[in-house]
Amino acid sequence: MGKLLVLTVLITIVGIATWCALPMLLPQSPPQLDANEWWGPMDMKGKVDASIKPFQVKFTEEMIKDLKNRLQNKRQLVPPLEGIGFEYGFNSKEIEPWAKYWSEEYKFGDREKFLNKFPQYKTNIQGLNIHFIRVKPQVQPGVTVVPLLLMHGWPGSVREFYEAIPLLTKPVSGYDFAFEVIVPSLPGYGFSDAAVRPGLGSAQIGVIFKNLMNRLGHKKFYIQGGDWGAIIASQMATMFQNDILGMHSNMLIVQTGCSTLKILVGALFPSLIVESHLADRMYPLWKYFSYLMEEFGYMHLQATKPDTVGVALSDSPTGLLSYILEKFSSWTRFEHRTLVNGGLTFRFSKDQLIDNLMVYWASNSITTSMRLYAENMSNKNRALDIDKFSTSVPAWALQAKNELFYQPPNILKHKYSNLLGVTVLDDGGHFIAFEMPKVFADDVFKAVKLFRDFHKTKTEL
Amino acid sequence: MGKLLVLTVLITIVGIATWCALPMLLPQSPPQLDANEWWGPMDMKGKVDASIKPFQVKFTEEMIKDLKNRLQNKRQLVPPLEGIGFEYGFNSKEIEPWAKYWSEEYKFGDREKFLNKFPQYKTNIQGLNIHFIRVKPQVQPGVTVVPLLLMHGWPGSVREFYEAIPLLTKPVSGYDFAFEVIVPSLPGYGFSDAAVRPGLGSAQIGVIFKNLMNRLGHKKFYIQGGDWGAIIASQMATMFQNDILGMHSNMLIVQTGCSTLKILVGALFPSLIVESHLADRMYPLWKYFSYLMEEFGYMHLQATKPDTVGVALSDSPTGLLSYILEKFSSWTRFEHRTLVNGGLTFRFSKDQLIDNLMVYWASNSITTSMRLYAENMSNKNRALDIDKFSTSVPAWALQAKNELFYQPPNILKHKYSNLLGVTVLDDGGHFIAFEMPKVFADDVFKAVKLFRDFHKTKTEL
Numbered sequence: 034m035g036k037l038l039v040l041t042v043l044i045t046i047v048g049i050a051t052w053c054a055l056p057m058l059l060p061q062s063p064p065q066l067d068a069n070e071w072w073g074p075m076d077m078k079g080k081v082d083a084s085i086k087p088f089q090v091k092f093t094e095e096m097i098k099d100l101k102n103r104l105q106n107k108r109q110l111v112p113p114l115e116g117i118g119f120e121y122g123f124n125s126k127e128i129e130p131w132a133k134y135w136s137e138e139y140k141f142g143d144r145e146k147f148l149n150k151f152p153q154y155k156t157n158i159q160g161l162n163i164h165f166i167r168v169k170p171q172v173q174p175g176v177t178v179v180p181l182l183l184m185h186g187w188p189g190s191v192r193e194f195y196e197a198i199p200l201l202t203k204p205v206s207g208y209d210f211a212f213e214v215i216v217p218s219l220p221g222y223g224f225s226d227a228a229v230r231p232g233l234g235s236a237q238i239g240v241i242f243k244n245l246m247n248r249l250g251h252k253k254f255y256i257q258g259g260d261w262g263a264i265i266a267s268q269m270a271t272m273f274q275n276d277i278l279g280m281h282s283n284m285l286i287v288q289t290g291c292s293t294l295k296i297l298v299g300a301l302f303p304s305l306i307v308e309s310h311l312a313d314r315m316y317p318l319w320k321y322f323s324y325l326m327e328e329f330g331y332m333h334l335q336a337t338k339p340d341t342v343g344v345a346l347s348d349s350p351t352g353l354l355s356y357i358l359e360k361f362s363s364w365t366r367f368e369h370r371t372l373v374n375g376g377l378t379f380r381f382s383k384d385q386l387i388d389n390l391m392v393y394w395a396s397n398s399i400t401t402s403m404r405l406y407a408e409n410m411s412n413k414n415r416a417l418d419i420d421k422f423s424t425s426v427p428a429w430a431l432q433a434k435n436e437l438f439y440q441p442p443n444i445l446k447h448k449y450s451n452l453l454g455v456t457v458l459d460d461g462g463h464f465i466a467f468e469m470p471k472v473f474a475d476d477v478f479k480a481v482k483l484f485r486d487f488h489k490t491k492t493e494l
Numbered sequence: 495m496g497k498l499l500v501l502t503v504l505i506t507i508v509g510i511a512t513w514c515a516l517p518m519l520l521p522q523s524p525p526q527l528d529a530n531e532w533w534g535p536m537d538m539k540g541k542v543d544a545s546i547k548p549f550q551v552k553f554t555e556e557m558i559k560d561l562k563n564r565l566q567n568k569r570q571l572v573p574p575l576e577g578i579g580f581e582y583g584f585n586s587k588e589i590e591p592w593a594k595y596w597s598e599e600y601k602f603g604d605r606e607k608f609l610n611k612f613p614q615y616k617t618n619i620q621g622l623n624i625h626f627i628r629v630k631p632q633v634q635p636g637v638t639v640v641p642l643l644l645m646h647g648w649p650g651s652v653r654e655f656y657e658a659i660p661l662l663t664k665p666v667s668g669y670d671f672a673f674e675v676i677v678p679s680l681p682g683y684g685f686s687d688a689a690v691r692p693g694l695g696s697a698q699i700g701v702i703f704k705n706l707m708n709r710l711g712h713k714k715f716y717i718q719g720g721d722w723g724a725i726i727a728s729q730m731a732t733m734f735q736n737d738i739l740g741m742h743s744n745m746l747i748v749q750t751g752c753s754t755l756k757i758l759v760g761a762l763f764p765s766l767i768v769e770s771h772l773a774d775r776m777y778p779l780w781k782y783f784s785y786l787m788e789e790f791g792y793m794h795l796q797a798t799k800p801d802t803v804g805v806a807l808s809d810s811p812t813g814l815l816s817y818i819l820e821k822f823s824s825w826t827r828f829e830h831r832t833l834v835n836g837g838l839t840f841r842f843s844k845d846q847l848i849d850n851l852m853v854y855w856a857s858n859s860i861t862t863s864m865r866l867y868a869e870n871m872s873n874k875n876r877a878l879d880i881d882k883f884s885t886s887v888p889a890w891a892l893q894a895k896n897e898l899f900y901q902p903p904n905i906l907k908h909k910y911s912n913l914l915g916v917t918v919l920d921d922g923g924h925f926i927a928f929e930m931p932k933v934f935a936d937d938v939f940k941a942v943k944l945f946r947d948f949h950k951t952k953t954e955l
Contacts, residue, residue, distance in 0.1 A: 038499050099567075106560075108809045111861040113801060115691040121868055122802030125861075230576040330798040334791035340574060341583030341820045345806035345813020348569045352806020352813065359802045400572040400586075407582055 063271050063422040066240050072220065072228040073160020081157040083248060088153045088164060088224065092145045092395060100350055100394065104136035107351045119362055119370040123355035127374055131358070131383070132351050139387050148388060151198060151216075155224070158244045164224035165217035165245065166191055170202040177210040179278075179481065180251040182217070182242060183466075186260020186284075187402055188357040190223045190392040191216045192385070193259075193467040200474035208478050210485065212255075217245060219261060221401035223392040234405065234414040235261060239269040243276065252276065255481055259283040259465065261405060267448075268419045270426040277426045279484030281477050283465045285430035285455075286438050287448040288420045295444050307441040311457065314432075314439035328363065328437075331356075335406035343400025353399060354390055361386055364463035366435055380468045420448065427451040427487045429480035431473070433461035453483045524732050524883040527701050533681065533689040534621020542618040544709060549616045549625060549685065551609045553602045553856060561811055561855065565597035568812045580823055580831040584816035588835055592819070592844070593812050600848050609849060612659060612677075616685070619705045625685035626678035626706065627652055631663040638671040640739075640942065641712040643678070643703060644927075647721020647745075648863055649818040651684045651853040652677045653846075654720075654928040661935035669939050671946065673716075678706060680722060682862035684853040695866065695875040696722060700730040704737065713737065716942055720744040720926065722866060728909075729880045731887040738887045740945030742938050744926045746891035746916075747899050748909040749881045756905050768902040772918065775893075775900035789824065789898075792817075796867035804861025814860060815851055822847055825924035827896055841929045881909065888912040888948045890941035892934070894922035914944045 071078050110125040118124060151166045170178060181201065185193050194216050204211045220238055221227035242265065246254050255278050258266035263284035270280045299306035300318040307315050316324060334342055346353045362375030369376030377386065393399050408414060428449040432439060445452050456476050458465075466473040532539050571586040579585060612627045631639060642662065646654050655677050662673045680699055682688035703726065707715050716739050719727035724745035731741045760767035761779040768776050777785060795803055807814045823836030830837030838847065854860050869875060889910040893900060906913050917937050919926075927934040 103809075109858060111688075111801075111804060111808060111858060112690075114689070114865070117692065121865065122799030123805060125801060125805065128805060227572075228575070229573075231578065326794070327798050330791070330795035333787070333794040337788050337791040338583030338820065340572075340586060341816050342803065342806075342813075343572060344584060344586065344589060344816035345803075345810045347572060348813050349806045349809035352803075352809050355802050355805035359799065397570060397572060404575070404582065 061422065063419055064417050066236060066272065066417075068240055068244065069159060070232075070237065070240070071160045072230070072233055072237075072241075073157075073226065074229055077160060081160065083156065085154050085156045085248070088155045090145055090148045090153070090224065090395070092141045092391070096395060097141050101136045103350050104132045107132055107349075113373075118372045119359065119375045123359045123362075124373050124375065125355075127377075128351050128355060131354055134383050135350070135354070135387055135390075139384065144384065144388055144391065147195075148192070148391075150195070153224075156245070156248060158241050158248070161220050161226040161228065161241070163217055163220065163226070163241065163245055164191075165215055166194075166198070167213070167215050167249065168198055168202045169213045170204065170211040172204055172211050175209065176204050178213050179210050179485075180215065180246065180249075180254040181212040181477070181481070182215050182246060182254055182256045184217070184242070184256065184258035184262030184265050185219065185222070186258070186262045186264075187222070187405065188360055188389075188393070189260060189464060189467070190389050191218055192389045192392055193464055195388075196470035197466045197474050200470055201477060205475075205478055208482060210481070212477075212481075215246065215249060215251075215254075217242060218392075219265075219402070219405070221404060222398055223396050227398070227401035227404070228408075231411070232408060232413065234408040234411070235264045236268045236272065236414065236417055236419055237408075238405075239265050239272060243269060243273055253278050255279045255281070255484065257281040257283075257477060260463065264409075267424075270428065270449075271419050271422050271424045274424055274426055278488065279427045279429070279481060280449075281429050281431065281480045283431040283433065283473070284436060284438065284463070285428065285432075285445055285449070285452075286440050287445055289447055290421075292440070292444050292447045295447075296440065299441075299444075306443060311439075311441065314434075315441075331360070332406060335403040336410040337407065339403035339407050340400055343403060346399045347397050350390075350394060353394060356399075357390060357393065358386060361464065364435070364437065365468060366462060380462075385467070423448050423450050425451050427453050427484045429453055429476075429483065430455040431458065431465060431476045431480075432456065433458045433463070433465045435462035436465075437463055451487065453480070453487060522883065524880055525878050527697060527733065527878075529701055529705065530620060531693075531698065531701070532621045533691070533694055533698075533702075534618075534687065535690055538621055542621065544617065546615050546617045546709070549614045551606055551614070551685070551856070553606045553852070557856060558602050562597045564811050565593045568593055568810075574834075579833045580820065580836045584820045584823075585834050585836065586816075588838075589812050589816060592815055595844050596811070596815070596848055596851075600845065605845065605849055605852065608656075609653070609852075611656070614685075617706070617709060619702050619709070622681050622687040622689065622702070624678055624681065624687070624702065624706055625652075626676055627655075627659070628674070628676050628710065629659055629663045630674045631665065631672040633665055633672050636670065637665050639674050640671050640946075641676065641707065641710075641715040642673040642938070642942070643676050643707055643715055643717045645678070645703070645717065645719035645723030645726050646680065646683070647719070647723045647725075648683070648866065649821050649850075649854070649860075650721060650925060650928070651850050652679055653850045653853055654925055656849075657931035658927045658935050661931055662938060666936075666939055669943060671942070673938075673942075676707065676710060676712075676715075678703060679853075680726075680863075680866070682865060683859055684857050688859070688862035688865070692872070693869060693874065695869040695872070696725045697729045697733065697875065697878055697880055698869075699866075700726050700733060704730060704734055714739050716740045716742070716945065718742040718744075718938055721924065725870075728885075731889065731910075732880050732883050732885045735885055735887055739949065740888045740890070740942060741910075742890050742892065742941045744892040744894065744934070745897060745899065745924070746889065746893075746906055746910070746913075747901050748906055750908055751882075753901070753905050753908045756908075757901065760902075760905075767904060772900075772902065775895075776902075792821070793867055796864040797871040798868065800864035800868050801861055804864060807860045808858050811851075811855060814855060817860075818851060818854065819847060822850075822925065825896075825898065826929060827923060841923075846928070884909050884911050886912050888914050888945045890914055890937075890944065891916040892919065892926060892937045892941075893917065894919045894924070894926045894930075896923035897926075898924055912948065914941070914948060
């Protein structure tokens with residue numbers, strides 16, 4: 034009986050170790066997705082051209098009038114419970130001032146002009162008209178222009194990058210390069226078409242964006258992303274290891290079985306996997322579970338019934354405001370949930386946040402944006418399991434203090450074998466490009482310099 | 495080492511058995527809640543009387559006009575994905591016909607009259623004006639009138655019982671009793687006030703309803719409930735074992751540690767805990783988990799951010815329709831989720847379902863109704879752990895084929911020591927009183943007869 038126990042323990046240890054090491058022991062290729070999968074109406078197949086058409090955001094008079102009507106005629110608000118900030122969700126006391134600002138003070142014409150400040154285009158890829166911003170830098174001879182794909186997430190939009198784009202597209206002293214930035218709206222978000230049939234998850238969006246970059250003449254390029262943009266970036270870096278020159282992520286995570294095991298260990302004994310000054314970024318297990326329960330109801334709903342809640346959110350601007358801005362409150366600073374005003378203007382102006390709402394409202398895209406959760410969690414897409422494959426693409430993580438998830442480098446390296454380093458920020462939240470554009474742009478420059486050095490070293494070897 | 499293993503196994507078995515038997519070994523009393531806790535505005539404390547005022551539902555011209563405007567000016571709908579029924583939630587193709595019916599064909603005046611067909615009242619209990627229907631039967635001498643409290647859940651209302659009330663309040667041959675029914679709107683639902691501060695969960699509602707019954711002159715009474723009504727009933731039967739004469743539940747469940755253990759065992763090996771012809775009512779473990787994931791996103795959201803989604807649902811009637819009717823689709827027949835029309839009129843008329851929507855819309859109570867999830871899952875209320883205490887109140891379960899949860903009698907008896915039996919229906923769903931009022935009423939008569947016999951036997955002993 035004693036021998037049996039020893040044998041069991043031994044088999045368990047060897048089993049876990051093998052499971053962790055398996056990706057290295059049996060290197061397999063990540064799945065190859067159909068590069069031409071058609072997501073648009075079938076009767077358009079073969080009938081769309083590959084042209085790139087200029088695009089401008091338009092706030093029509095009709096849309097503005099209807100929106101103002103809805104804001105002004107909003108239904109009587111239900112008072113929040115006594116002594117409550119944002120703990121039960123968006124505090125209804127804050128709806129009135131926001132709705133008033135949106136309908137009476139937000140300058141639709143000026144903001145439309147602002148949203149059109151960068152050149153924008155649409156081009157049809159795999160049946161979908163994909164909207165994107167493209168800004169090329171003016172550079173002196175000797176400064177190289179390098180292409181960079183910037184990818185937003187939910188409930189953000191290309192608007193998140195408006196402050197950072199000028200910083201990325203002008204040369205910075207100390208760097209011999211500047212960026213040509215390409216900033217697409219995810220399919221189903223803002224001014225990009227939504228898929229007409231099920232299946233378009235983050236990996237398939239990665240395929241579309243690679244096709245977009247190729248169409249713009251960029252065979253090889255750098256990528257950056259946060260939220261869904263970070264997931265798409267990670268999957269692109271895994272699927273297209275020869276094409277992605279480097280990946281900068283502000284929400285770098287890995288979800289292999291082995292990393293999950295380590296995270297669980299870390300949740301119980303942080304000191305085993307994280308430096309002591311970062312221990313508070315690893316939640317203890319019970320706290321992590323309660324955090325997931327408290328803050329991820331939206332994800333649960335959107336992964337299962339996006340079309341149900343979408344009806345209300347696309348019909349009610351105050352409803353959309355409440356649903357989206359709640360995330361800009363708690364995802365910027367979790368502790369803002371105790372404030373009656375949600376701390377919304379702590380780092381953002383009302384115009385900035387309403388610009389982002391306008392991208393969803395004007396395009397009526399909240400329902401299709403939420404479907405991405407359902408697509409990504411479908412059995413079919415989960416079976417792709419792209420996360421389990423490692424990538425040799427050089428990577429860099431910007432880790433804001435208040436990001437939703439934190440993983441230390443020793444976990445990240447399970448997947449990102451060439452993780453060149455991380456920037457641990459003692460400030461900032463989930464929408465870091467939007468919140469701290471200078472910090473964000475500086476970090477992207479720093480990372481891409483290291484990616485370029487990495488490739489030079491490899492070539493020299 | 496061998497001895498150590500045997501010892502470990504033995505300790506484990508004894509431990510689990512003790513844990514299961516603990517409530518019986520160490521009988522404790524369930525927590526005593528404050529019978530006078532004040533849920534209304536503090537400045538009203540001591541200033542409200544105990545009078546019972548007649549009440550009528552009123553659909554004002556202003557409300558109807560505003561509602562029709564909203565329905566007719568609904569925003570352009572986002573098309574569903576190709577080949578999809580209700581799998582992504584409410585199919586937007588169905589919004590148009592429902593909105594048209596609601597705004598153009600639903601006869602507000604007639605339906606208002608219909609909703610006022612039973613005597614209704616309001617009375618202030620613990621600071622909240624509680625709305626209820628009260629119908630007394632006309633009986634011949636020799637027929638006893640027994641009081642029965644009927645409790646609805648979410649997203650239902652008192653409307654669920656309108657077809658059953660006439661069947662319960664007239665004498666039925668073979669029974670020497672008929673019911674006086676009292677049908678309250680839960681606090682925060684329909685025409686009952688909502689709490690103004692946190693904490694009003696299902697157990698506290700049980701206290702309010704007991705006070706209501708006492709005020710109506712009923713010291714001892716029978717109770718019936720489904721959904722939240724079933725939870726409240728179970729907690730009333732636990733907290734007030736001397737006052738509740740019997741409990742009929744159409745969603746009888748128990749959630750002790752030991753019952754959960756048995757359910758997990760049953761999920762792996764159904765034959766161990768359930769008769770073979772009922773094995774398909776116990777989900778295998780993986781299927782149960784995926785069912786919880788797929789169908790309970792609304793609960794996750796409402797338990798955490800009810801106020802956020804409430805803003806949209808109280809502002810948009812099509813949004814409210816989609817959010818509530820999705821549940822009347824899948825909770826009636828789970829397989830209806832593959833239908834484009836959600837099978838909504840399979841058992842319900844459009845008027846029936848819109849009546850129920852009107853209860854939420856006219857009272858603007860969707861936000862406060864959803865807060866019950868948050869209150870019930872607060873740490874404070876979960877700590878009450880009323881479920882772990884057993885009750886000797888005689889109980890009966892009506893188990894519809896398509897109910898959300900199924901537990902066999904041998905699990906239910908962990909808590910309901912006097913479970914007199916169950917009716918296993920091979921038809922029907924979650925809203926059984928609404929869907930099959932005759933079956934429902936017959937079962938309530940049958941159960942209450944057994945409860946009365948049970949008490950007689952006990953008295954005779």
